[in-house]
Amino acid sequence: MTEILDATDWAILAEVQRDGRIPLTELGRRVNLSASATTERVKRLEAAGVITGYHAAVDLAKVGFPVLAVVRLKYPGSQHQPLHRLLDERFEILECLRTTGDDCYTLKVAAASMPHLEQLVNELARLGSTTTNIVYSQTLPYRGPREPRV
Amino acid sequence: MTEILDATDWAILAEVQRDGRIPLTELGRRVNLSASATTERVKRLEAAGVITGYHAAVDLAKVGFPVLAVVRLKYPGSQHQPLHRLLDERFEILECLRTTGDDCYTLKVAAASMPHLEQLVNELARLGSTTTNIVYSQTLPYRGPREPRV
DNA sequence: CTTGAAAGTACCCTTTC
DNA sequence: GAAAGGGTACTTTCAAG
Numbered sequence: 355m356t357e358i359l360d361a362t363d364w365a366i367l368a369e370v371q372r373d374g375r376i377p378l379t380e381l382g383r384r385v386n387l388s389a390s391a392t393t394e395r396v397k398r399l400e401a402a403g404v405i406t407g408y409h410a411a412v413d414l415a416k417v418g419f420p421v422l423a424v425v426r427l428k429y430p431g432s433q434h435q436p437l438h439r440l441l442d443e444r445f446e447i448l449e450c451l452r453t454t455g456d457d458c459y460t461l462k463v464a465a466a467s468m469p470h471l472e473q474l475v476n477e478l479a480r481l482g483s484t485t486t487n488i489v490y491s492q493t494l495p496y497r498g499p500r501e502p503r504v
Numbered sequence: 505m506t507e508i509l510d511a512t513d514w515a516i517l518a519e520v521q522r523d524g525r526i527p528l529t530e531l532g533r534r535v536n537l538s539a540s541a542t543t544e545r546v547k548r549l550e551a552a553g554v555i556t557g558y559h560a561a562v563d564l565a566k567v568g569f570p571v572l573a574v575v576r577l578k579y580p581g582s583q584h585q586p587l588h589r590l591l592d593e594r595f596e597i598l599e600c601l602r603t604t605g606d607d608c609y610t611l612k613v614a615a616a617s618m619p620h621l622e623q624l625v626n627e628l629a630r631l632g633s634t635t636t637n638i639v640y641s642q643t644l645p646y647r648g649p650r651e652p653r654v
Numbered sequence: 655c656t657t658g659a660a661a662g663t664a665c666c667c668t669t670t671c
Numbered sequence: 672g673a674a675a676g677g678g679t680a681c682t683t684t685c686a687a688g
Contacts, residue, residue: 357566367562374524374558377682391655393683404566408524411556412517412648416507419649424603424610441643445650453574453637460574460637464649487603487610493591498562499569499614500595527663541674543664 357402362387364501366395367404371498374408411496419446419464421471422489426457429482436481446474457485507552512537514651516545517554521648524558561646569596569614571621572639576607579632586631596624607635 359367365385369376376384382392399405414422429437437459441447449462461478465471471486478484509517515535519526526534532542549555564572579587587609591597599612611628615621621636628634 355565355570356568359567367560367567370560371562372559374560379682388656389683390657390685394655402566403563406561406563407646408558408560409522409646409648410517410520410524410558412521413553413556414649415505416552416554417509417517417649418506418652420505422601424601438643445647447644448647448649450643451572451574452640452643454640455635455637457637459643466652485605487605487607490602490604493588493600493602493609494597496557496559497595497598498559499564499567499598502568502616529663538675539664540666540676544673 357399357404359404359501361501363395363399363404366392366399367498368500370396370405370408371496374410414464418466421465421468422492423463423465423471423475424487424489425461425463425475425478426485427459427461427478427482428456428484429458440477440481444474444477446470458482507549507554509554509651511651513545513549513554516542516549517648518650520546520555520558521646524560564614568616571615571618572642573613573615573621573625574637574639575611575613575625575628576635577609577611577628577632578606578634579608590627590631594624594627596620608632 362385366381369381369384378392378396379389381396382389385392387395396405414420427437437450441450446464447461448464451460452458453460463471463474465474471488475484475486512535516531519531519534528542528546529539531546532539535542537545546555564570577587587600591600596614597611598614601610602608603610613621613624615624621638625634625636
């Protein structure tokens, strides 16, 4: 399951997580490799499923979703279909983690306004009991895994 | 604060969120625009801060962090420096949201093992009382904001 | 892993509607 | 103001060593 990564692989991962559009030539320069060797490594990481994709990050407030909330959902029984249907329909739900504990699901929800959030929470509340916390601020910039200190 | 986006802008955002490395020529084809017009739009979205960056997504388990947890931190008083120091040091903390409610912070933490997670939670517990939930699974693929139905 | 050549892509500038 | 077309530099890709 776990891939074996050397220091160069980790350096590549750090760079592409920081800038997903970095040219392979520039990436090679930064990790002290030729362009083609860099390409081969990146392709290997992609093929192995270490790199699962490249995504643009979008400012939620700037595109009309200034309200971000964490909603925890306590889900009675094991009827997961209604939730999955909701996830397919409501793209305001950005993330859904199934967790241990009383609250089976932790969701991250983006809304255009408080009434909009209220409506979303209402829909979720049909499935189970919800706990909602509005997000003041995201205190970290985008961040992914790093090489552990060995 | 909010930018005015037309349907083409939203189509561009959808594509670059799905594939952050899509060539501008191919992107133009998909949104029915010439390469240069596409470039101009993308540049505008970047300059306006709508697109905040491009990032590779990395499979946590594949790089040695098979344990993901949501830790909620109840933080007494307003001493935020100790937490920020911890965020600077511990890159296992992938995300940190400051929220309303009893638990001031909601963190997403990646760990190499349960003992590793325990150690991380111990460090957090020095700052305040913590509630930890292990993540079974991420039930959604990567997802960003979409054009609202008008 | 490196080098070197060919194809494709991005960028800048001018023209057009 | 926004989009299309053309020329140049850069990047990607694939061959061979």
